Amino acid sequence: MKNSVVITVCLILIGFLAINTACTGSYAEDRAAIVDLQGRYLFALDFQDAEAYASTFAEDGIINWAGGEIIGRKAIYEFMSSGTYNPASNAEEGKWPAASRHFITNQVIKVEGNKAKALTYWFQATNNTADRRSMVLGLFGHYEDALAKIDNQWYFTKRTIYNEGLEGRHMAGQSNPAW
Numbered sequence: 001m002k003n004s005v006v007i008t009v010c011l012i013l014i015g016f017l018a019i020n021t022a023c024t025g026s027y028a029e030d031r032a033a034i035v036d037l038q039g040r041y042l043f044a045l046d047f048q049d050a051e052a053y054a055s056t057f058a059e060d061g062i063i064n065w066a067g068g069e070i071i072g073r074k075a076i077y078e079f080m081s082s083g084t085y086n087p088a089s090n091a092e093e094g095k096w097p098a099a100s101r102h103f104i105t106n107q108v109i110k111v112e113g114n115k116a117k118a119l120t121y122w123f124q125a126t127n128n129t130a131d132r133r134s135m136v137l138g139l140f141g142h143y144e145d146a147l148a149k150i151d152n153q154w155y156f157t158k159r160t161i162y163n164e165g166l167e168g169r170h171m172a173g174q175s176n177p178a179w
Contacts, residue, residue, distance in 0.1 A: 034111075034154050042157075050081040054073045055073070056155065057157075058084055058148055058155040058157065060072055061156050062157070064159065065161045090128065091128035094129070094131065099127055100126045104122050104143075110179060114150075116144040116148075118143060119142060119143070121141075138172065139165040140143055141170070143160065144160040145158070
């Protein structure tokens with residue numbers, strides 16, 4: 001009798017643990033989802049897809065960039081729809097449209113339940129020359145992100161963009177922001 005009670009209690013505890021793990025996900029799953037979010041953000045940026053770009057932010061999400069803060073998914077959508085940010089817009093006339101591509105490297109991600117923060121290096125390249133065959137390495141910097149998991153989906157709640165080529169947006173000479 002005593003053994004059956006112990007076995008029953010153990011099975012109940014294992015069941016709760018399995019349910020809790022399934023509901024909360026693992027660090028690896030959350031990190032992969034955040035890396036995917038960052039990638040979708042950059043594809044949307046480079047292909048000027050305002051709807052996909054805005055969808056990476058929470059409803060009240062904030063983007064803090066060289067032009068200031070933009071608050072709310074709707075305002076972020078309107079900003080991207082306006083064409084204000086398009087590194088290929090001043091390209092020389094060429095055989096086909098110029099492209100801008102952003103790349104991310106060196107990621108540090110800390111997940112704490114349904115909240116996370118991330119630091120990620122970025123750099124940007126274009127083919128703005130007339131022959132379109134030459135890659136021009138543009139600026140570089142890092143992102144500082146605050147994220148939230150809402151309805152089992154990760155979103156940026158705030159993305160701050162540091163750019164080492166712009167006065168006031170650089171971090172050179174300052175303390176390491178990684179934890």
